[in-house]
Amino acid sequence: MRFEDLKKLNEARATRKAVVTVTDLATGEAQVLVESGSVGAPLGEAVAKALRSGKAGAVDVEGQALFLNVYLPPPRIVVIGAVHISQALARLAPVAGYDLTIIDPRTAFATEERFEGVELVADWPEDVLKQHPLDAYTALAAVTHDPKIDDFPLSQALKSGCFYVGALGSRKTHAKRVERLMEMGHSEEEITRIAAPIGLDIGAATPAEIALSTLAQIVQAFRRRDLVTGR
Amino acid sequence: MTAPDMLDPLKTAETWKSDGREVAIATVVETWGSAPRQAGSHLVIDGEGNFEGSVSGGCVEGAVITEALDVIASGNAKMLEFGVADETAWRVGLSCGGRIQVFVERLG
Known part of the structure; x- marks a missing residue:
């Protein structure tokens, strides 16, 4: 060459x-x-x-x-929430070859200091995703468990055919989330695409372990995605 | 340099060449049976035998590096084959039982 x-x-x-x-x-x-x-x-x-x-x-x-x-362009992970888990995920993702962006409107969380060298947008997902829409090569992980911040991007991820959609929160939290997403017009079948509680079941206990189990679940979704339908 | 750059052999090859080092690129072009790295994977080698990337799980890299130094010296590309049926199996064969073909070329 x-x-x-x-x-x-x-x-x-x-x-x-x-x-x-x-x-x-x-x-x-x-x-x-x-x-x-x-x-x-x-x-x-x-x-x-x-x-x-x-x-x-x-x-x-x-x-x-x-x-x-x-x-092919590396798959991208969009994380909603600049929380402790995201700090670990931001370090793990590049090692696995995944691009990563973090979105969180709460400026107390989304600081340069906590996320040095990471693509971080301190703005509402509604505004950010308008500029940078989600697509089939994107995984979305919503980890704030605040409906005001998480619900919109989760809904967008389902509509855009993201190869992975995951949401942090207990089964109880998720049950309420399912109700809200149905009120937003999503079918039960669509909503079952959301991985919740987030991450592969490896008994993860710390934020770093939850980040690792989430990344593993994202890799699984990416490698097993249906190439025929483009997902 | 960020983590993905360090793990990207083709970027390493570009950096090395820009620094005036001789570089060979080895690429897995075909695999049969159980092979640790899929077709398209790269190992890049400089004239001193430094390397980045992989073409197997560490089983045949040593042999590829030796061949790469030849390729750098001669400028002629080579196709290498490794596997259990290969005569080199004892020395540098794939313990996983697969067979791979590796194309080694000089970066011009």
Whole structure:
């Protein structure tokens, strides 16, 4: 691979663009295709398939042995609530390769000091999500257990097909939340997509352990998502 | 440098090359059976044998690094294969029983 191509690849990845590289295994010649929707046949079909599945692999195109590598934007975690759990999650997520944003309108919680180097927005989710909508490559974890802050983003996450939707709170808290979401027009079936209480059941007791169990649950949801429907 | 940068071998390769170091990139292109790293995974190596990333669970990296130094010296890309059926199985085979193909090229 040429150095110019590597720089192009890294730049595209840094800006959350999907990239496919095509390497001729006989010569080592490589091509870097950035969010390319217009690759001619017969290579185009293989490129489209790689982008859909996210899987790299060797392909034979008209007698040429090619290797297609795929670099999809890393999944993003949006955390509602700049709480103790979020502090731990903000440190764990980058290690696992997940981008992370924290939203909390309570400026006492959302401080630079508590979240050094983390993308933190001290504003209401209603306003932030208008600018940066949720999508299928986003996981939403609501951890304030304050309905005024959590309910709107949870509802948006269900509507936007986030690959993961989780909410902190006891079963009792969640039962009330379910009632409120139904009043907001969500069906029971939709609401069952919400992981609550949040996190895989590993007996997590501390904020850091709850963050770890939540991240594990997010990874599980991402790796097992249904690629066919795009979720 | 933040955590994800440290764990991103392709960014490391760019930094190394910018610093004037010779770099080889090893990529898993095919796997059969149980393989620890999926196709597309990278290991990057510099002329001194420093490396970042992985192509297996630590089973064959040593051999790939040795080959990478050859590739850096000659400039010719190589396809390597590792697995239980391989003659190198005792030394650097995959203990998990899988088989992998690794493409090693010099960053030009």
